Amino acid sequence: MIVQRAIESAGIPTILIAALPPVVRQNGSPRAVAPRVPMGANAGEPNNVEMQTGIVKDTLKQLVSIESAGKIVPLPYEYIAKV
Amino acid sequence: MTLKKYDGLQSEIYVPITPKPVWAPVTKELKDMNIGIATAAGVHLKSDKRFNLAGDTSYREIPWDTPAEDLMVSHGGYDNSDVNKDINCMFPIDRLRELAKAGFIRGLAPIEYGFMGGGGDVDVFTHKTGPEIAQKLKAEDVDGIIMTAG
Numbered sequence: 525m526i527v528q529r530a531i532e533s534a535g536i537p538t539i540l541i542a543a544l545p546p547v548v549r550q551n552g553s554p555r556a557v558a559p560r561v562p563m564g565a566n567a568g569e570p571n572n573v574e575m576q577t578g579i580v581k582d583t584l585k586q587l588v589s590i591e592s593a594g595k596i597v598p599l600p601y602e603y604i605a606k607v
Numbered sequence: 608m609t610l611k612k613y614d615g616l617q618s619e620i621y622v623p624i625t626p627k628p629v630w631a632p633v634t635k636e637l638k639d640m641n642i643g644i645a646t647a648a649g650v651h652l653k654s655d656k657r658f659n660l661a662g663d664t665s666y667r668e669i670p671w672d673t674p675a676e677d678l679m680v681s682h683g684g685y686d687n688s689d690v691n692k693d694i695n696c697m698f699p700i701d702r703l704r705e706l707a708k709a710g711f712i713r714g715l716a717p718i719e720y721g722f723m724g725g726g727g728d729v730d731v732f733t734h735k736t737g738p739e740i741a742q743k744l745k746a747e748d749v750d751g752i753i754m755t756a757g
Contacts, residue, residue, distance in 0.1 A: 526729065527645060527722065528754050530737025532629045534745050538645075538752040547757045552626035556757075564685045566648075566755040567702070570693035580702045580753070584637055584712065587751050593628035605689060 525551035539587040541566045541579065545596050554593045557583050560602040569603040633751065640750035642707075643716025645740060647724025647756035648690065648697035649682025657681040658723040664731040666722040666740055671715040675701055684725035697755045716749040724756045 525548060528538045532554045539555040542548040543563040548556045559579050561568065568576035579601055586597050633640075649658050651667035658665070660683030669678065678694045680687050690697045700719065707714045720740050744752065 525757065526732040527647065527724070527737040527740055528752075528756070529626065529629045530733070531645065531741045531744060531752050532631050534738070534741035535631045536741070536744055536749055536752055537631045537633045538754055540754040540756060542757045544757045550623055550625055551757070552628065553757075554629050554631075562686075562689075563757075564648075564687065565689040565696040567696055567699040570689045570696050573702070576695050576699055576702045577705065580699045580706065581711065583753055584642065584706070584751075587753075588633050588637055593630045605686075607686075 525553045528553055537587060539583055539590070541583055542596065548596060549594070552594070553596070555587060555590045556596040557586050557599050558596055559599040562603070562605045565603055565605060568601060572603070575601050575603065635750055637712050638710060639713050641714045641716055641748065642703060642712050642751050642753060643744060643749045644698060644700060644703065644719040645744075645752050645754050646698050646719075646721050647754070648685075648721070649680045649723040650678055650694065650698045650721035651681065653677055653679045660723075662727040663723045664727050664736050666720050666736055669700075669719040669721055671700075671704075671717055671719060673700070682723050682725075684723070699753070699755075703753070713750075716744065716752075717747055718743065720744075
């Protein structure tokens with residue numbers, strides 16, 4: 525989130541795909557989305573092109589549509605890793 | 608009732624403080640934007656130097672057209688097994704290239720950035736690593752950034 529804030533401060537809008545939304549909130553991310561994924565597969569299940577495309581597309585849509593800093597939008601994708 | 612206010616007064620008990628909001632407005636439509644990726648997931652070229660897993664504030668540059676199979680992760684802070692199967696889990700470069708090809712976005716930033724988040728020297732990240740990456744992106748006229756972290 526430190527680097528995200530630095531990029532945003534330089535004038536480039538940013539959005540973070542987060543697996544741990546509470547951490548993101550605490551650290552002052554300007555924009556974030558939160559699919560239901562484990563840390564390490566933030567952009568979706570490995571080799572699941574459909575899920576990854578959905579997450580990236582929805583992330584980009586939220587980049588444009590989030591109107592104020594600090595918003596975290598849940599995304600309707602779920603991947604449960606087999607540990 | 609009026610409340611007395613003391614500037615700078617804070618609790619003796621340590622609590623994490625959420626930093627002040629930062630905000631850069633989006634000024635273009637997605638189809639006209641060049642999008643880059645900056646990831647804290649420790650992504651880099653296989654030919655690059657690995658990150659020091661004990662803490663590393665350096666970053667790696669990744670050209671936009673790098674084949675996914677030429678990328679790898681070195682990061683000591685999370686389970687790498689998914690990202691080792693498919694780098695797109697944390698660095699969705701193939702998905703972004705497909706979206707550019709489809710016209711959903713204009714294109715990719717010429718250089719993407721990988722670093723090892725979740726620890727390391729916060730001061731260096733705040734005053735050196737972050738601003739350096741930001742300035743490089745700014746110089747390349749990048750319109751928006753997707754990040755993976757946290």
